[in-house]
Amino acid sequence: MTSLLKLNTVSRRFGSLQALTDISIDVAPGELRAVIGPNGAGKTTLFNLISGFFPPSSGEIVFDGQVISRVNPAELVNRGIIRTFQITEIFLSLSVYENLRIAAEVAMGVSHLPWAGRHLRARIDERVQELMDMVGIARKADRIAGELSHGDQRVVEIGIALSRHPKLLLLDEPTAGMGDEETQNMTALIRRLNKEQKITTLFVEHDMEIVFGIADRITVLDNGHMLAEGNAHEIANNPKVQAAYLGQAA
Ligand SMILES: Nc1ncnc2c1ncn2[C@@H]1O[C@H](COP(=O)(O)OP(=O)(O)O)[C@@H](O)[C@H]1O
Ligand SMILES: [Mg+2]
Incomplete structure (x- = not known):
């Protein structure tokens, strides 16, 4: 399998804070991948690295066969890595x-x-x-x-x-702040774009039902480390994931 996106032992420090440690991820073309984990796990940092907002402290990121670890965000947009932000970015008066x-x-x-x-x-x-x-x-x-x-x-x-013809779409909490119906619409849209337009997508989502419902594979981060990776069945039955999430639920 040739991956569209590959992270080789990627780490990122902020001063003395180790936000991500030795993350290795392979995303296949056409995949719909969920990234989950508690607040502060490093999910947004991961997206910032992939979209070139800052470089990894160590390790390598490969996209479409080329090392992009130090390529700037504007150039990555040209190459097809497109993200949306937590904050809505539209012209409200138009x-x-x-x-x-x-x-x-x-x-x-x-x-x-x-x-x-x-x-x-x-x-x-x-x-x-x-x-x-x-x-x-x-x-x-x-x-x-x-x-x-x-x-x-x-x-x-x-x-x-989509206007930018994404090859890789990064959606950081696309359903944040939405009610049930809006969440369902957004979830259906993400799935449809992935299936119909074949857009490889990474998304951060907290609702496990959504994650298990639509993701091909799931990457679980915890405290900057990769806790687990697998399909819905594997993740749901992973004792480490269960412990992390049950520990959190209290
Ligand atoms: N630009 C930054 N400067 C300093 N610390 C940061 C920066 N971005 C993230 N962090 C820290 O990295 C850790 C992971 O944060 P983040 O990636 O936002 O987690 P998540 O998105 O999973 O909630 C947190 O401790 C956060 O405070
Ligand atoms: Mg975040």
């Missing part, structure tokens, strides 16, 4: 359509072209429609983003991420 139009123009390299002709306008519009259909927000195209529910705002954000 409509859903306008948000996606700006994203599509940036991704197509045609932003700030006031002289854009009819042909280009049509291509941009087509792309925006496609993005709206992919995430299922087309019927809210004209709604002002700031007036959408939190769940719909996050859906728009996924649309913006």
Whole structure:
């Protein structure tokens, strides 16, 4: 198997704090991988390393056959590593359509072209429609983003991420702050994008039912260490995981 993403004994220190220790992970093309673990386990740090926000203190990250340990975030976006953040990153005063139009123009390299002709306008519009259909927000195209529910705002954000043609999508707690229905929608969307668009996805999620329900494989971090890795069945039956989570539940 050729992996799309490979981490070889990756560690990260912040001063005296060892946030991640010897993490080795292989993600196959097309995989939907969950990263779980208690608060402070190092999940966000892992995403920061993969997306180039800072380099590992030691170890190596390989993406698409190339070492990317010290490649900057903008270049990694060009290479297809796209993340969403905990904080919603959309223009609240603009409509859903306008948000996606700006994203599509940036991704197509045609932003700030006031002289854009009819042909280009049509291509941009087509792309925006496609993005709206992919995430299922087309019927809210004209709604002002700031007036959408939190769940719909996050859906728009996924649309913006898709405008960049991700090969690897990193979703850090995509269902944070959502109610049951929004959570279900977002979960279904993540699964659909993975299955239909074949987008390799890493996501952080706290709800174990969701994780077990959709992830192909699960990586469990605990206190900066890899506690376990496997499919839902293996993780659910792993004594170390059970101990960590039962210990936490109290
Ligand atoms: N930029 C940073 N500077 C210093 N410490 C950090 C930084 N980012 C994360 N940490 C520390 O690393 C540890 C792991 O944090 P984080 O990756 O955010 O965990 P998680 O996302 O699993 O909750 C925590 O102790 C956190 O305080
Ligand atoms: Mg986090």
